[in-house]
Amino acid sequence: MNELRKTLRSSLLGAVTFLCASVAWITAASAQPAPAAIQFDAVTHVFRIDAAENTYVLGINENGQLQTLYWGKRLAASDHLGAAKAMPGVSSFDLPVSTTPQEYVGWGGGLFVEPDLKVTFKDGNRDLVLKYVSHTVEADKLSIVMKDISREVYVTLDYRADAETGILRRSARISNRTDAPFTIEQVAAGTWNLPRGTDYRLRYLTGRWAAEWNVQEQLIRPGKTVLESRRGTTGSQNNPWFAIDHNTTSDQDEGGVWFGALGWSGSWQITIEQDMLQQVRVTGGSNAFDFGYVLKPEETFTTPTFYGGYSDHGIGDASRLMHRFEVDSLLPQHPTPKLRRVIYNSWEATAFNVDEAGQTALAEKAASIGVERFVMDDGWFGQRNTDHAGLGDWYVNPQKFPNGLKPLIDKVHSLNMDFGLWVEPEMVNADSDLYRKHPDWVLNFPGRPHTEARNQMVLNLARPDVRAYVFGFLDKLLNENDIAFLKWDYNRNWSEPGWPGIAHDAQKDVYVDFIRNFYSILAELRQKHPNVEIESCSGGGGRVDLGVMQYTDEVWPSDNTDAFDRLLIQNGFTYAYTPAVMMAWVTDSPTWVNQRSLSLEYRFLSSMQGSLGIGANLNKWSPTDLEKAKQMVAQYKSIRETVQRGALYRLITPDRDSEQSVTETVSRDGKQAVAFAFLHSSRELYPFPRILLRGLDESSIYRIRAFAGEVATDTPVQASGSYWMHHGVDVELRGDFQATAFTLTQTNE
Ligand code: GLA
Secondary structure (H helix, E strand, O other): OHHHHHHHHHHHHHHHHHHHHHHHHHHHOOOOOOOOEEEEEOOOOEEEEEEOOEEEEEEEOOOOOEEEEEEEEOOOOOOOOOOOOOOOOEOOOEOHHHHOOEOOOEOOOOOOOOOOEEEEEOOOOOOOOEEEEEEEEEOOEEEEEEEEOOOOEEEEEEEEEOOOOOOEEEEEEEEEOOOOOEEEEEEEEEEEEOOOOOOEEEEEEEOOOOOOOEEEEEEOOOEEEEEEEOOOOOOOOEEEEEEEEEOOOOOOOOEOEEEEEEEOOOOEEEEEEEOOOOOEEEEEEEOOOOOOEEEOOOOEEEOOEEEEEEEOEHHHHHHHHHHHHHHHHHOOOOOOOOOOOOEEEOHHHHOOOOOHHHHHHHHHHHHHOOOOEEEEOOOOEOOOOOOOEOOOOOOEOOOOOOOOOHHHHHHHHHOOOEEEEEEOOOEEEOEOHHHHHOHHHEOOOOOOOOOOEOOEEEEOOOOHHHHHHHHHHHHHHHHHOOOOEEEEOOOOOOOOOOOOOOOHHHHHHHHHHHHHHHHHHHHHHHHHOOOOEEEEOEOEEOOOOOOHHHOOOEEOOEOOOOHHHHHHHHHHHHHHOOHHHEEEEEOOOOOOOOOOOOOHHHHHHHHOOOEEEEOOOHHHOOHHHHHHHHHHHHHHHHHHHHHHHOEEEEEEOOOOOOOEEEEEEEOOOOOEEEEEEEEEEOOOOOOOOOEOOOOOOOOOEEEEEEEEOOEOOOOOOEEEHHHHHHHOEOEOOOOEEEEEEEEEEEEOO
């Protein structure tokens, strides 16, 4: 402990200097949010992070462990938490190492709760006990170094606070300064410890192909809930996001919510555990199943980032904080990512049957209704006439495009649209030149089957030669063609994840190196082609997470484009992710999904809650349909900034058997609000519930305008924010699958 005190004293000077600097920033800042402040109390050994409306406190306890002391609403500057003190154990069975809520704990010393780090050393030792060594504070970043009690294994915990939303970014760096490699068998970015309580409820997202983004709720009880993917990719079965609130709150905008998300597009796990003292901890990182990463001497392993936040205003506000954080601090080109263009995509219209004449005809129609980006989907390359062949052969199919892509691209440009293209770079069909030449490039175990899914196999992107090939063909494609957008697809998960040709004990590195190469290709392409935008798609929403979102401008939430199903899908999506990246196409009716018939207006209103696209066969649309579409696209452009940047309120959530749903979005400047109301099916003559708006300025005057369907005839033309929020609006909706949408615009009259 004396050793510890000495180190602490030497860190004090740095902390004091920083404090003075941060006080100056706070006085200087006015419109800007106050910068995050990080303080260290050298007497109590307590770190305090204040950002936006939140405070996070951790301390070094008498055992040198890092212990969470507080996570929640901002505390007064005068509030000081006492020194961290390890929790008592429970009898001889549960020692303090397990009962103490630690920020980062190695597996060792009798630990039974979920570890953050587990390693095996070459000499057979598997015990790892981490203790505080030192720390640094640099602006909004706190780094704390821990070390094993006897071996030269160092772990640096990084915390970065977002001044605007209070969201913390946490990650860990593990350094091997011993003279032999060791294997990391389990590794997390860190653990979030909640205040002790027994009435917690967990929300999380589940799904499958064409049915992604279901919001699940369950009470947290003793034991563990593991949210995970073992698929080599994010997956849609669980998404790496969680939110926990008290079971007593049911309103969207009330009560405390702790939430978080993992930025990793490989196999991942988030473990929510209520321990023997009814403490809840949430540990997140790489999936431990089949994991193994060999860390050589002098090497450092950096974990993915685990983001965490707190809102005192319910799950609705927790989502709004995530949306804001993603737009302002995470997406490429943050804090001012471009608004999404209205796109046309050919997939549902022409599937693999793309050619110059057919695409040109669609492009002309798309341009006539106001589309801004024309995207040709699958089918343009190699011998890709069905999903049985062609993946891996990224040359333009000469039968379909005898003069290359240039004539089509030129035509699209002449119609005032930019051009986008579908690719699936990490995959190969057995029937392809690439596989015939490089059968060893796929993930495989020698002598074992190469399991196919959608007739394709996964290339081992961890291999340097595969990485070079994938980057090379994409770079060439973008150099040779004027392409503004790539839809990057990924239509299966892993099987037989072997990496023959390298040392046996390093083969599991594939779980990490594959994803790192995926990110590095995206980063390098963006750097070389800064005007190209990219969409992350994985047969729908199978690769949406805060890792890939740092390199991609938008995502495809689901292949399910039924506008009614989409209400549920989009609702779930927005718990974690912003409508600014949520692509939503208007497709044909009846939909291929459910054979359900929906009016064109309904289909537009469903999609206009996200980033609008058209995915229908426009050749089948009547002149009246095209005229209606043109009006709706123009209308969308007038609300686009509000929908993509504003604050989203779920006024009535579309639950599985609900009769209605309503969303509202208020623009950042507060001058416009847009509301979408859907009647799923009316029963027994009940009128639609009155819509009570949120987020308006009570004393400003807003003018209402229905742009689809109608509001009740006795609705005033204009009224105060108070009126719209407390008296509310009636809409005239009867029947099945009906919808109305209106704007409220601030007026000075
Ligand atoms: C996936 C995508 C679709 C489409 C097809 C093409 O299923 O999610 O949107 O691009 O692949 O094969």
